[in-house]
Amino acid sequence: MAMNTIPMAPANEFYEIRAIPSKGYGCFALKQLLRGTRILADSPLLSVSVGDYMLSDIEAAFAALTTDEQSLYFTLHSGHGQDAKLWPSRIHETVEPQERRRIQEQHDARTGDTATLISIFQTNCMEKDRGAGVFPHAARFNHCCNPNACFSWNAKIEKETIHVMNDVAAGEEIVLSYCDMIHDKPLRTWELKHYGFVCDCRACVEDEDDETTYAHLSAVRRFRLNELERETRLLRGARLEEGASQEDFVTKLVQMAALHQMEGDFTARLPALFLDIALVCEFKGDFKMAEVAAARAVHAKKDCQGADFPDYDKYANVLHRIKDKLHVVQKNKA
Ligand SMILES: [Zn+2]
Known part of the structure; x- marks a missing residue:
């Protein structure tokens, strides 16, 4: 039921939508775009408030749209028409009835022969608060496992934002990663x-x-990042001080930050790593190193999500606090 209209980007100076032979459409840079540039802030067209949504949730949300919005929804790409033989055909008997119905609905949408409410939702939805939403403009960006842009749901401005994370040349396609960038090839393929x-x-x-x-x-x-992730995961967040007492903990965090950057991954994971490095250094009393890491955290956070992102202030506050402590130390030395 997809219409034969060419999708349009919103009026903007950064990118336009162009047809790609045998691949549908893509978003292409109108000029050189540097890391940190916000090229889109998109309002949700349709959203559901739960992650494990049912067809009925999408139907209810769809019914609340205007006729124009409903038409726009059906211009979005749909991943239906897949070979049922490539998907498991049996649901384990221990699965609860509601979950069983949910799995069946999604399976039917993927293998059905027409675009449906749910097949379009599955193909285009992005995380939004505790649920998911479809963003009509953000949905037009194609995937690449080493993308040059990243997306985030910004609950403060209630928009899905797209920021450039690796400089883009004029005319280059702007792409996002639909999967976790550190996943290996078999997992990404799945x-x-x-x-x-x-x-x-x-x-x-x-x-x-x-x-x-x-x-x-x-x-x-990616393999090394997964290893380091496993080794450090439990000691980050609430148990960071415990991590700080481990000799090679900071080294591992620094290695991870370096690997993410080499991989071109400047998503929100990177500022989170720099922030943890800053906090560990602060805890250890190395305020100079802490300041360097906190400044990088703030910078990287702004680049990928913007200074209006809900937890941006947390980053800025850590930097201020560390700067103050460093100032006191330097004053006492003088
Ligand atoms: Zn790939």
Whole structure:
């Protein structure tokens, strides 16, 4: 039921939508765009308040839209028409009836032969508060496993924002990652299967076993990031001070920050790492190092989500506090 109209970007100076032979449409830079540029702040067209939504949730939200909004919804891409043989056909008997119905609804939408409310939702939805939403303009960006832009739901301004995270040349396609950037190829392939496509980016197409390829370098970095993530995960957040007492904890966080940057991952994970490095250094009394890390945290946070992001102030406050402490130390020395 998709209409034969060419999708339009909102009036903006950053990008336009162009047809890509055999791939539908994509978003292309109108000029050079530097890291940190917010190219879109998009309002939700349709949203549901729970993550494990049912068809009935989407139907209710859809019924509340205007006729124009309903038409716009059906211009969005749908990942239906998939081969049922490529998906598990049986639901385990221990699964609760409601969850069983949910799985069946999603399965039917993916393998059905027409675009439906749910197939479009599945293909385009992004996390929003505790649920998910469809953003008509953000939904037009294609996927790449090493993207040059990133997206976030900003609850303060109630918009989905897209920020450039790796400089984009004029005319280059602007792409997002629909999956977790540190996931390995089999996991990414499985995640992307839900959207109904096979990724043809360098990290997916090149031979990972060939040490001369980008795919190899990327796979090695993702593997190491997963290891470090597992080793540090439990000691971050509330148990950070406990982590600070471990000799190589900061080293591991610094390694992770370096690997994310090498991988081109300047998403919100990076400022979170810098912030933890700052807090550990502060805890240890190394205010100089703490200040460097906190400044980088604030900078990276602004780049990927903006200074209007809900927890941006937390970052800015840590930097201020550390600056004050450093100032006191330096004054006492003088
Ligand atoms: Zn890929």
